[in-house]
Amino acid sequence: MTSTPPTAPEAALTGSLRDFRAPVGPDLIGRASEFYAWQNLRREHELWPYARSTATAPQARCEARSDTGSVFSGINFASQDYLSLSSHPAIKAAAIEAIGEYGVHSAGSAALLGNTANSVRLEAELSAFLGGREIVLYPTGWAAGYGSIQGFVRAKDHVVMDILAHSCLQEGAKAATQNIHYHGHLNLEALTRKLQRIRAEDSENGIMVVTESLFSMHSDTPDLGALRALCDEYGATLLVDCAHDLGSIGEDGLGHLGLQNMLEGADIIIGSFSKTFASNGGFIAVRDRATAEYLRYYSATHTFSNALSPVQAATVLKALEIVRSEEGRQLRRQLMDNILLLRSTMVAAGLEVLGDPSPIVPVSLGLEGVGRFASRNLMALGGIANLVEYPAVPQGAARFRFQVMASHTADDIHQVVEILARAMRDADLEYRLANEARTQAAKATAAA
Numbered sequence: 013m014t015s016t017p018p019t020a021p022e023a024a025l026t027g028s029l030r031d032f033r034a035p036v037g038p039d040l041i042g043r044a045s046e047f048y049a050w051q052n053l054r055r056e057h058e059l060w061p062y063a064r065s066t067a068t069a070p071q072a073r074c075e076a077r078s079d080t081g082s083v084f085s086g087i088n089f090a091s092q093d094y095l096s097l098s099s100h101p102a103i104k105a106a107a108i109e110a111i112g113e114y115g116v117h118s119a120g121s122a123a124l125l126g127n128t129a130n131s132v133r134l135e136a137e138l139s140a141f142l143g144g145r146e147i148v149l150y151p152t153g154w155a156a157g158y159g160s161i162q163g164f165v166r167a168k169d170h171v172v173m174d175i176l177a178h179s180c181l182q183e184g185a186k187a188a189t190q191n192i193h194y195h196g197h198l199n200l201e202a203l204t205r206k207l208q209r210i211r212a213e214d215s216e217n218g219i220m221v222v223t224e225s226l227f228s229m230h231s232d233t234p235d236l237g238a239l240r241a242l243c244d245e246y247g248a249t250l251l252v253d254c255a256h257d258l259g260s261i262g263e264d265g266l267g268h269l270g271l272q273n274m275l276e277g278a279d280i281i282i283g284s285f286s287k288t289f290a291s292n293g294g295f296i297a298v299r300d301r302a303t304a305e306y307l308r309y310y311s312a313t314h315t316f317s318n319a320l321s322p323v324q325a326a327t328v329l330k331a332l333e334i335v336r337s338e339e340g341r342q343l344r345r346q347l348m349d350n351i352l353l354l355r356s357t358m359v360a361a362g363l364e365v366l367g368d369p370s371p372i373v374p375v376s377l378g379l380e381g382v383g384r385f386a387s388r389n390l391m392a393l394g395g396i397a398n399l400v401e402y403p404a405v406p407q408g409a410a411r412f413r414f415q416v417m418a419s420h421t422a423d424d425i426h427q428v429v430e431i432l433a434r435a436m437r438d439a440d441l442e443y444r445l446a447n448e449a450r451t452q453a454a455k456a457t458a459a460a
């Protein structure tokens with residue numbers, strides 16, 4: 013067990029970020045401090061595993077710092093670098109060459125003078141990868157997701173989205189319309205009912221159906237063909253966010269769009285470069301030039317934000333070249349071998365692994381308090397994975413999100429699962445002790 017005290021106050025084991033989302037009172041700044049008090053309580057007990065920073069490159073073994081400054085090192089399953097391209101020599105060389113040629117900054121919006129020859133080439137190469145679609149680039153994947161809805165949807169239109177759609181999609185929808193209809197995760201019947209209801213009352217306005225090709229907390233995938241059929245039936249537009257599987261999944265790297273033969277079928281595809289393509293940045297891919305041109309001037313996160321830097325554009329361009337090459341295919345096979353080994357080793361250790369095989373491997377922890385202890389223990393024992401809690405996932409369904417890389421070795425995987433199993437066993441015990449201590453204290457108070 014870890015050397016930290018076995019108990020922690022209830023408030024450090026319960027509560028969530030949601031509790032502080034809507035503070036009230038006239039003092040906009042002052043009312044934010046309640047969150048800080050709760051966060052600090054967790055921090056004091058080493059139960060705040062967020063805002064950590066790497067002290068080395070985000071590779072399979074890395075050194076990092078907690079947000080209180082304590083240094084730790086371990087087997088890293090917390091970085092999003094699925095094909096391990098972020099330290100690839102050819103990509104580093106391309107980034108350095110771009111700095112030499114263009115400096116480090118785009119110095120303008122892509123709608124003005126922010127593009128470089130590299131970002132223009134990136135649009136062309138990404139278009140070739142995605143079957144000739146028109147590409148619009150964004151400074152982040154989040155900006156692409158937000159802009160894909162805000163750019164097209166207007167106040168009288170409707171957005172129908174999976175309840176687990178990413179924050180960028182939800183915020184883009186909120187900026188565009190009040191007509192947002194959430195349906196249960198991957199629930200086609202619920203989606204059908206929503207579409208029926210909307211079309212029964214409104215045949216005049218647009219409907220955008222929003223989903224992801226690989227859900228980032230659950231590692232599962234919708235039936236994209238069924239979504240296409242429903243969109244056709246009800247006159248809706250289908251948007252698919254392929255942030256996590258584009259480049260990393262499938263023989264050709266086209267993710268579930270490729271596996272389900274739906275590259276053509278999605279009306280709007282959005283993606284992020286930050287999971288597989290070794291850089292911040294994102295894109296929207298549409299079918300024709302007119303649609304792309306509209307986005308360039310009406311999606312705020314493209315028009316009114318600086319373009320990808322020359323370094324980012326050069327990085328993604330080289331990463332894309334690798335993704336499309338035999339080396340990329342080999343890296344994807346290695347990655348999938350690692351994913352399958354990690355999942356089967358976890359199952360053999362008695363752990364509950366969620367979702368389908370993908371670079372995201374969610375491991376169930378249950379109660380938030382147990383998750384917080386498990387996360388503290390994992391770090392102390394030399395394992396690094398991200399803790400995901402409510403409201404990012406349902407309440408009482410905390411989990412670790414392991415993110416697998418092609419460069420993980422079988423040794424990394426076996427060792428981290430051993431550490432994980434111990435961290436979780438200890439966490440269960442610590443949580444029980446904390447509850448018992450609280451019950452004893454309550455009894456003593458009552459008796460006094």
Ligand SMILES: Cc1ncc(COP(=O)(O)O)c(C=O)c1O
Binds near residue numbers: 155255256284
């Ligand atoms: C499904 C999905 N869409 C969009 C994004 C945003 O991408 P980025 O982090 O590259 O801005 C993410 C990343 O968190 C994501 O998981």
